[in-house]
Amino acid sequence: xxxxxxxxxxxxxxxxxxxxxxxxxxxxxxxxxxxxxxxxxxxxxxxxxxxxxxxxxxxxxxxxxxxxxxxxxxxxxxxxxxxxxxxxxxxxxxxxxxxxxxxxxxxxxxxxxxxxxxxxxxxxxxxxxxxxxxxxxxxxxxxxxxxxxxxxxxxxxxxxxxxxxxxxxxxxxxxxxxxxxxxxxxxxxxxxxxxxxxxxxxxxxxxxxxxxxxxxxxxxxxxxxxxxxxxxxxxxxxxxxxxxxxxxxxxxxxxxxxxxxxxxxxxxxxxxxxxxxxxxxxxxxxxxxxxxxxxxxxxxxxxxxxxxxxxxxxxxxxxxxxxxxxxxxxxxxxxxxxxxxxxxxxxxxxxxxxxxxxxxxxxxxxxxxxxxxxxxxxxxxxxxxxxxxxxxxxxxxxxxxxxxxxxxxxxxxxxxxxxxxxxxxxxxxxxxxxxxxxxxxxxxxxxxxxxxxxxxxxxxxxxxxxxxxxxxxxxxxxxxxxxxxxxxxxxxxxxxxxxxxxxxxxxxxxxxxxxxxxxxxxxxxxxxxxxxxxxxxxxxxxxxxxxxxxxxxxx
Amino acid sequence: xxxxxxxxxxxxxxxxxxxxxxxxxxxxxxxxxxxxxxxxxxxxxxxxxxxxxxxxxxxxxxxxxxxxxxxxxx
Numbered sequence: 001x002x003x004x005x006x007x008x009x010x011x012x013x014x015x016x017x018x019x020x021x022x023x024x025x026x027x028x029x030x031x032x033x034x035x036x037x038x039x040x041x042x043x044x045x046x047x048x049x050x051x052x053x054x055x056x057x058x059x060x061x062x063x064x065x066x067x068x069x070x071x072x073x074x075x076x077x078x079x080x081x082x083x084x085x086x087x088x089x090x091x092x093x094x095x096x097x098x099x100x101x102x103x104x105x106x107x108x109x110x111x112x113x114x115x116x117x118x119x120x121x122x123x124x125x126x127x128x129x130x131x132x133x134x135x136x137x138x139x140x141x142x143x144x145x146x147x148x149x150x151x152x153x154x155x156x157x158x159x160x161x162x163x164x165x166x167x168x169x170x171x172x173x174x175x176x177x178x179x180x181x182x183x184x185x186x187x188x189x190x191x192x193x194x195x196x197x198x199x200x201x202x203x204x205x206x207x208x209x210x211x212x213x214x215x216x217x218x219x220x221x222x223x224x225x226x227x228x229x230x231x232x233x234x235x236x237x238x239x240x241x242x243x244x245x246x247x248x249x250x251x252x253x254x255x256x257x258x259x260x261x262x263x264x265x266x267x268x269x270x271x272x273x274x275x276x277x278x279x280x281x282x283x284x285x286x287x288x289x290x291x292x293x294x295x296x297x298x299x300x301x302x303x304x305x306x307x308x309x310x311x312x313x314x315x316x317x318x319x320x321x322x323x324x325x326x327x328x329x330x331x332x333x334x335x336x337x338x339x340x341x342x343x344x345x346x347x348x349x350x351x352x353x354x355x356x357x358x359x360x361x362x363x364x365x366x367x368x369x370x371x372x373x374x375x376x377x378x379x380x381x382x383x384x385x386x387x388x389x390x391x392x393x394x395x396x397x398x399x400x401x402x403x404x405x406x407x408x409x410x411x412x413x414x415x416x417x418x419x420x421x422x423x424x425x426x427x428x429x430x431x432x433x434x435x436x437x438x439x440x441x442x443x444x445x446x447x448x449x450x451x452x453x454x455x456x457x458x459x460x461x462x463x464x465x466x467x468x469x470x471x472x473x474x475x476x477x478x479x480x481x482x483x484x485x486x487x488x489x490x491x492x493x494x495x496x497x498x499x500x501x502x503x504x505x506x507x508x509x510x511x512x513x514x515x516x517x518x519x520x521x522x523x524x525x526x527x528x529x530x531x532x533x534x535x536x537x538x539x540x541x542x543x544x545x546x547x548x549x550x551x552x553x554x555x
Numbered sequence: 556x557x558x559x560x561x562x563x564x565x566x567x568x569x570x571x572x573x574x575x576x577x578x579x580x581x582x583x584x585x586x587x588x589x590x591x592x593x594x595x596x597x598x599x600x601x602x603x604x605x606x607x608x609x610x611x612x613x614x615x616x617x618x619x620x621x622x623x624x625x626x627x628x629x
Binding site for chain 2: 365368371372379380383386390393395396397399400402411413
């Protein structure tokens with residue numbers, strides 16, 4: 001098995017702490033070099049923070065595992081400087097087909113809203129994602145990755161965390177001002193610290209298989225409810241890179257995973273599904289169960305939990321890795337401000353609040369999908385089958401068919417970092433909203449709004465003709481950068497060039513104005529993670545400063 | 556008025572940012588209504604639910620249309 005991907009083996013290097021026989025010190029240590037730990041490490045290193053990333057293994061994810069990376073994740077990866085390779089390698093699909101028993105009941109074309117840089121999602125094996133993230137990480141001189149470094153003990157304190165790390169050359173101690181825990185669903189560190197994670201286990205098992213097709217097969221997502229080749233269960237088929245197809249079979253609870261994983265058991269299942277004449281080769285098989293649960297709090301003093309270590313969901317909707325990467329998007333700018341002494345540690349409480357809110361939304365949506373796909377009672381099965389029966393003919397029923405609601409970012413509407421609207425706006429770009437993308441034109445060649453923003457606080461100020469910006473307004477906008485927490489002003493316009501010292505962003509297709517309901521004078525304050533913090537119809541520097549203070553717990 | 560078979564679920568005072576959310580909110584509430592009931596109890600709940608909703612809709616021509624479609628798929 002396993003032929004389309006050559007697994008890299010990363011070199012173990014004897015750590016200096018062992019060579020020199022002394023305790024190490026790093027401002028930030030991250031544990032776990034999966035997609036989430038790597039994203040956190042790259043983000044911090046890009047912000048100029050030196051980081052030590054520890055991993056107990058020396059290769060990437062074995063098997064495809066996480067396969068669906070959503071638009072918001074790609075936008076975060078753009079900010080981290082590595083989405084292009086993944087989008088090129090990954091597979092975009094728009095057509096989905098839903099089958100119920102023998103029949104196709106309906107199909108849909110996701111036909112994405114026009115004028116966004118990134119597609120709704122790509123399918124890509126997790127090992128490719130990790131490989132690209134590691135390549136990106138290695139471009140950053142202040143990011144050190146140590147493979148085969150296994151954390152065996154953590155001692156938290158008020159101002160640090162001390163780690164005991166085991167290597168092939170023995171153990172050493174390293175002290176960190178901050179510890180980011182990205183060590184996965186079973187999180188050994190969470191266990192070492194005796195922290196709880198609550199939720200429910202779903203009594204179901206799924207078989208996942210990576211299959212290489214010998215002949216053409218459409219780039220579509222096929223979902224079967226109760227198919228003739230696998231009665232009373234569900235099956236999902238979708239394509240990844242290299243002509244590798246991922247097949248998920250629901251198995252039920254009362255099966256032996258070791259038996260089900262055997263090729264002589266798996267191959268007949270796939271043959272029954274594809275029809276006997278289609279040639280394929282099996283690459284990788286696994287059986288999994290899942291839980292929906294989260295920690296009560298993601299920050300515990302100097303120890304910060306991200307990704308599966310903090311929260312887990314059922315796989316429907318691809319809300320695992322996608323939400324973990326969004327955790328780091330939310331955390332890193334806050335941690336950097338706290339480490340630089342520009343914000344109080346309470347800002348990290350808002351990391352936990354905002355991402356617990358997102359985790360609850362993810363758990364809710366993936367639980368709903370699970371309950372639809374695997375009904376737990378007779379009446380629930382009857383309703384599910386009634387919906388599927390009506391879906392062929394009636395649009396309302398199609399909307400109720402839930403074979404997974406793809407990961408989308410949360411609208412953080414209840415966050416205490418938001419400044420409530422005092423003016424009237426149309427549309428959805430309310431305080432707390434994840435920003436919508438749009439095509440733009442800038443002097444430096446930037447072509448997308450979400451490539452022009454992020455990594456710092458910024459203010460978008462709209463005027464139809466940038467050249468017509470009056471001197472006092474230009475001065476006010478320029479003054480925003482002179483602060484403990486600087487705000488970079490960007491003039492959004494249909495035409496013209498802003499006065500010296502200000503960036504101009506031309507709204508190439510009018511989508512920024514449309515999506516953000518811009519009028520002359522409208523100003524949006526943006527967080528470093530591309531969420532709206534505040535907005536006004538008229539620029540007022542004092543109100544902008546107050547909103548920045550609020551968004552950083554400095555109010 | 557003809558039977559509306561387009562997506563039509565919404566909730567006053569609640570803002571939905573995703574098109575799938577109102578339908579999923581309803582479906583979850585529907586399944587929750589049946590939680591821990593026996594099949595017999597569920598059948599009774601469904602009957603009561605239909606009677607309540609029918610009275611709320613009021614227009615018997617709409618109800619006849621819905622009843623016909625429902626029976627066709629049985």
